[in-house]
Amino acid sequence: MIEPKxxxxxxxxxxxxxxxxxxxxxxxxxxPGYHGELAQWNPNVREGGTLAIMAMLGGFRNVAANMLWxxxxxxxxxxxxxxxKMLPLLxxxxxxxxxxVAAWDTLSWHCAWNLHSDASEADKPxxxxxxxxxxxxxxKNNPDKYDLYSSLAWLYHERVKDYNRxxxxxxxxxxxxxxxxxxxxxLAHAYENTWQIDKAMEVWRWCVRRKSDDMVARRALKWLTAxxxxxxxxxxxxxxxxxxxxxxxxxxxxRPDQVKDKP
Amino acid sequence: MRSIKSIATNMVGEALNRLxxxxxxxxxxxxxxxxxxxxxxxxxxxGKMLKDLGLTTLTIFGMLMAIxxxxxxxxxxxxxxxxxxxxxxxxxxxxxFLGKFLGSVVILGIACLVMGLVLxxxxxxxxxxxxxxxxxxxxLTFVSLSIMSALVMxxxxxxxxxxxxxxxxxxxxxxxAQGFMHQLAAHADNPTSRGILESLGSLAPNLQVFDxxxxxxxQVYIPPSxxxxxxxxxxxxxxxxxxxxxxxxxxxQL
Numbered sequence: 001m002i003e004p005k006x007x008x009x010x011x012x013x014x015x016x017x018x019x020x021x022x023x024x025x026x027x028x029x030x031x032p033g034y035h036g037e038l039a040q041w042n043p044n045v046r047e048g049g050t051l052a053i054m055a056m057l058g059g060f061r062n063v064a065a066n067m068l069w070x071x072x073x074x075x076x077x078x079x080x081x082x083x084x085k086m087l088p089l090l091x092x093x094x095x096x097x098x099x100x101v102a103a104w105d106t107l108s109w110h111c112a113w114n115l116h117s118d119a120s121e122a123d124k125p126x127x128x129x130x131x132x133x134x135x136x137x138x139x140k141n142n143p144d145k146y147d148l149y150s151s152l153a154w155l156y157h158e159r160v161k162d163y164n165r166x167x168x169x170x171x172x173x174x175x176x177x178x179x180x181x182x183x184x185x186x187l188a189h190a191y192e193n194t195w196q197i198d199k200a201m202e203v204w205r206w207c208v209r210r211k212s213d214d215m216v217a218r219r220a221l222k223w224l225t226a227x228x229x230x231x232x233x234x235x236x237x238x239x240x241x242x243x244x245x246x247x248x249x250x251x252x253x254x255r256p257d258q259v260k261d262k263p
Numbered sequence: 264m265r266s267i268k269s270i271a272t273n274m275v276g277e278a279l280n281r282l283x284x285x286x287x288x289x290x291x292x293x294x295x296x297x298x299x300x301x302x303x304x305x306x307x308x309x310g311k312m313l314k315d316l317g318l319t320t321l322t323i324f325g326m327l328m329a330i331x332x333x334x335x336x337x338x339x340x341x342x343x344x345x346x347x348x349x350x351x352x353x354x355x356x357x358x359x360f361l362g363k364f365l366g367s368v369v370i371l372g373i374a375c376l377v378m379g380l381v382l383x384x385x386x387x388x389x390x391x392x393x394x395x396x397x398x399x400x401x402x403l404t405f406v407s408l409s410i411m412s413a414l415v416m417x418x419x420x421x422x423x424x425x426x427x428x429x430x431x432x433x434x435x436x437x438x439x440a441q442g443f444m445h446q447l448a449a450h451a452d453n454p455t456s457r458g459i460l461e462s463l464g465s466l467a468p469n470l471q472v473f474d475x476x477x478x479x480x481x482q483v484y485i486p487p488s489x490x491x492x493x494x495x496x497x498x499x500x501x502x503x504x505x506x507x508x509x510x511x512x513x514x515x516q517l
Contacts, residue, residue, distance in 0.1 A: 002513045014506050017499045022465060024496040028472050033489025035478055062315040062477050099481030100311070144484065 035098075065097040072106075083114050094138070101147050104138030108151060112159050131155055146176035150183055157186065161241075161250050163193040181211045188220065193241070193253070197228045266354045270362025271369065274336065278370045283331055291324035291378050299385050310390050311480055314397060317382035318476040321375065322404050328374055329367070329408040330431035333415035334424045336363040337512070357509040360416070364505065367412045375405040399490075400479040406497050407473040411435065413501055414468065417508030420515055437463065438470030468500050 002010070028034055072089040075082035090107040093100060112131025119127050135152040142148055153169035156162045170187035173179050184207040191200035201224050207217035227233050235255065242252045278284050298316035337360075340346040349359060379401035386394045414434055419427040437444070441464055448460035472493060478485055 002510060007510060010506050010510060014503050017503045018465075021496055021499045021503070024492060024499060025469055025472070028469075028489070028492045028496060031486065031489045031492055033475075033478075033485040034472065035475075035483070062480065063319045066312050066315055097477055097481070099477055099483055101481070102311075142481075142483075 062097050065093045065100055065103070068093050068096070069100075069103065080118075083110070083118060086110060087115065094134075098138075098141040101138070101142055101145055104134060104142070104148055105151050108132075108134040108138070108155065112155055128155075128159060131159070146173045146179045146183070149173045149176075150179070150186075153186065153190070157190055157193075161245050161248070161253075163190050163253070166190045167194065181207050181214055181217075184210070185216060185220075188217075192224075195234070195238075195254075197224060200224065201228070266358045267362040267365060270349075270354075270359055271365035274363055274366025275369050275373075278332060278366065279373075281335075283335070284328065284370065284374075287324050287328045287331070288374050288377065291320055291374070292381050294320040294324070295378060295381050296385060299389065310386065313386060313389055314382070314394065314480040315476070317378075317385065318397065318400055318404070318480070321378045321382065321401060322474075322476070324378070325371065325375060325404060325408045326411060326435055329371055329412040330415050330428055330435075332367050332370060333412045333431070334419050334427050336367060336416055337419055338424050356513050360420075360509050360512045361505070364413055364416055364508075367416070368409050371408045371412060372405060375401050375408070396482070397479055399485070400476045403473040403475055403490075403493065406493070407438075407468070407470045410468045410470075410497060410500055410504070411438075413504040413508065417504050417511060420508055420511040434467050435470070437467035439474070441467070441469045441471050469496075472496070 068089050072086045072093070075086040075089065078085075087107075087110065090103060090110060093103040094107060097103065108131040110131075111134060112128050116124050116127035116131075132152065132155060135148050135155065138148045139152065149169055150173045153166045153173060156169065157166035167187065167190045170183065170190055173183045174187060184203055188200045188203040188207070191197070191203060201221060204217045204221045204224070207214050208221065211217075238253060238255060245252060295317050298313050298320065337346075340349075346359070350356065379398055382401075383394055383397060386392065386397070411431065411434065415427055415431040418430045422430065444460055444464035448457045448464065451457040451460060475485055477483075
């Protein structure tokens, strides 16, 4: 049996240590390794139904996110109304697992392309903006991965056709060591589309330096060397691009002969 | 110290031969390998699904093992009256308690290692990459399981085995709902309910902070300082629970 004196001392130690766990927890919460968003209850998770709520409380959010991912795939194949049902599911997946890059990417693409095409004319711009917002939120949760920057740049480049906004994001993508050389191709195309031909050639050369058997970059360099001063040909390309822009209700790009390479 | 070691070694030997340990471990490994065959359901994200399923399987089966193993450490010894032989010898009660705890920690370590290695091997077969980074998630799961084991052992000294099992599951749920509890407390208008929620939150171990499964699967960097703080927290919480357990076990009428 423990003596009453020893027992009191032990209980005092217990109390002190128990109180000390609180500042230790605070230090954990403020550590960059702590992923606070995972410990927080997010009301949006209710959209995912009982499974998501149970998963959040039981510590099985990742498995639940995978299950919802499967469910969203089922809705995708249904098309039509299924597309709209995918939206809350994908949203819940990103809440349950904010580091699930493919889910952010799919959600953004779903908003900016599929739901945009299914929405009324008045609502269309809203869905493109939703796609952009989703990617920005995803980037905030995954700033050390190039994938979502790349998707955002692609969205500006291909969907919004705002090449000037895509350029700095492609540049950011290339600061990631694991970004493949094809991301450089995209930056070069963005420069070409803003008629900054010299810069585009510089990027194509960089691609060749990085990967000597990059035939796409070699062909592009050859082509640009041959056509960069052929303004008539560039204007034909510009007219073709503007036709697409007009059909999407986007503003026209300036004529190539009115644009000079920015310093 | 020698008596603690002997009790722990004896406990490990006994537990390895116990059916419940073998069944839980076999089911855990089977579930982990079964996950391998379900990855086709998640096109493009097969690796992620396998890792998620594997680590969750390890947590669930590990937790079941921690709870049931901890309950069956002290009570059966009392029921079979084998404890009297030990206590009659110069073995102090707290040595007995600590020996049993150390034994369960070793068993949990073996189970985590086996399941963790099976997962890494399954991933290697699937992706031809050694995903050794997952072992840090396995390690932290092991720490959280050790905390749960100490907690349930302590509960079993003052409550019936059934109540200790139920208590174990309640603490498990509370441990993962800490973020939710704090948010609820922050939004409570009544200071009494806020106090109750806060106290409940701080009484239960915060298992959520040990859960780095998502970060590991998604290859998010965790700084070493995070592990250090977790270590400090785990040691402090373990000491608190074990000392309470020792006091309660010493008070127990045998």
